[in-house]
Amino acid sequence: xxxxxxRSIDIGxxxxxxxxxxxxxRCEEITKGEIRQAIYDGMHTLTELRRxxxxxxxxxxxxxxxxxxxGILARELKISHxxxxxxxxxxxxxPIEMSVLGNEVKxxx
Numbered sequence: 453x454x455x456x457x458x459r460s461i462d463i464g465x466x467x468x469x470x471x472x473x474x475x476x477x478r479c480e481e482i483t484k485g486e487i488r489q490a491i492y493d494g495m496h497t498l499t500e501l502r503r504x505x506x507x508x509x510x511x512x513x514x515x516x517x518x519x520x521x522x523g524i525l526a527r528e529l530k531i532s533h534x535x536x537x538x539x540x541x542x543x544x545x546x547p548i549e550m551s552v553l554g555n556e557v558k559x560x561x
Contacts (some may be wrong), residue, residue: 459496463529466492476524477517478511487521491528496523498539508539 472485482505495501498508498521507521508514514521518539526533 459494462494476520477505477507477514479517480506480508482507482517484524487524488528491525492512496525496529497537497545500526501525502539503538514539 474484
């Protein structure tokens with residue numbers, strides 16, 4: 453069962469860190485500072501970060517960055533990563549032309 457985070461808890465103010473320019477989501481070119489700023493702006497779940505910044509929505513679908521983002525979120529909210537609600541994820545897919553699907557051979561023709 454998922455827990456809803458109490459948003460009335462003050463997490464403090466955003467203070468820049470020396471490594472805020474580090475790119476965390478390579479597909480969408482999202483930096484650690486952008487993720488941290490979004491958290492202090494009120495994005496307190498992985499899904500909210502994904503919708504606001506598009507983290508994990510590139511070609512890899514979060515395969516390379518989701519654990520790092522989860523760690524940043526938990527650290528900034530001062531909670532365990534186990535308390536975070538998991539984000540919805542999908543397997544990476546590629547578009548396919550309809551002509552490929554329509555070239556099935558029927559009954560040995």
